[in-house]
Amino acid sequence: MxxxxxxxxxxxxxxxxxxxxxxxxxxxxxxxxxxxxxxxxxxxxxxxxxxxxxxxxxxxxxxxxxxxxxxxxxxxxxxxxxxxxxxxxxxxxxxxxxxxxxxDLRIPVIQIKKREIRNTILYSILKEYDFKNNIGLKIDDKINYYIDLLVKSDKENSKLNEEIIKFFSGRGKGLTPSGDDILIGFTTAILSFNEENIFGNWIKDISLLINKKVTTEISVSYIRALIEGYLSYNFIELIYSMNIKESNYVYGIIEKIKKFGHTSGNDTLFGFFLGLKFLSDN
Known part of the structure; x- marks a missing residue:
């Protein structure tokens, strides 16, 4: 593309x-x-x-x-x-x-296997990135607890899903709060591996719980597009870069996303990285 x-x-x-x-x-x-x-x-x-x-x-x-x-x-x-x-x-x-x-901005399906995620250039670059000092949320013990829960919890458990989504949705400043961007990035990873059927409750819960009562209309619009299977062009490129072995190319895609919004690009990349961690362990 x-x-x-x-x-x-x-x-x-x-x-x-x-x-x-x-x-x-x-x-x-x-x-x-x-x-x-x-x-x-x-x-x-x-x-x-x-x-x-x-x-x-x-x-x-x-x-x-x-x-x-x-x-x-x-x-x-x-x-x-x-x-x-x-x-x-x-x-x-x-x-x-x-x-x-x-x-065509429909979410492409990753061609690699989940067990190969940690061996990709994209994962290795994101793993080394200093997200702590570049996202819009201050990382403290409470944030760390919910990050850990996001990565390790059973996504078919709607009670836990609700706790996680309610914690992150609307959290932070901006047109798309950082917590929303993290959830969007995480869910993007799940959908890009065609895991909607396996983690269907997570997809259903996030579509129901993120609404105008808890966050901005712009975030709600982004979530709506994501659940319908559509992404911005830059994130389509990011997903395709999972199959790329040339580090300079992958760095270029990541750098473009980092520039989006004040911290929105970094927040969404962080969520995507957490989604990759989750998928590689499940």
Whole structure:
């Protein structure tokens, strides 16, 4: 997979979700893009040099800049005939999605065996990384207890799952709290090894327990995409790197993810590493 030629692209999850939607609104704006809310899902529109998110659309920078300058939070957005129509105070702007290329962001399945995880370049790099001083949570005895429980507990035990998920969900600061990112990374590892059937209770419990009552709408949207089997482009690359034996290539993928958000990339990588540890022992 390669998106380095800066073309306009969208996740193949976007049209599937928008097919039965009509009325939305501008939810939030950032330096590099904005979220459009349709019911409980956030569609993220960014520029072509950004990593494509699971519910993402990457468009030309000038086009994005025009939208960003004209719209305000809570402005109405209508999806009609494969177009997003922004109803701004200044003027209406139409973004035609019909000719924007679809990118498959479904979670790929790892080809290696679980017993081979600890022998991969990716695992060895993550094992040596100083997560303690780079994630958004201060590691203390209580955090260590729940990290240990996350890695060692039976994921078919819903009572334990609930205790773990309630501890991590919403914990930390930011648009996606660090605890949510750790859970997302952990669950990504399980799904990338096609372990949904074996650890089905964990998948079910996390989808039920992470909601707007306990964390941010952005986290809920990410979890929703993950449970449906979709990831951001950078994490698709991370999963593929499990099969790569060239360390410089794997380092490059990891470095891109580290730069995401204030600590979000590191938090999710940490969760993914914990998921790999869990899988290699089960």
């Amino acid at each position: 390669n998106l380095k030629n800066s073309r306009e692209v969208q996740s193949n999850l976007v049209p599937l979700y928008l097919k039965n939607k009509r009325l939305g609104k501008v939810h939030s704006k950032f330096k590099s893009g904005l979220n459009i809310q349709f019911e409980d899902i956030l569609i993220y529109i960014s520029h072509t040099e950004s990593a494509l998110s699971a519910y993402g659309i990457n468009i030309d920078k000038d086009k994005l800049q025009e939208i960003m300058e004209m719209v305000e939070i809570k402005d109405v957005v209508i999806f009609k005939e494969c177009k997003l129509i922004f109803y701004s105070t200044y003027k209406n702007i139409t973004l035609n999605l019909e000719n924007i290329e679809l990118i």
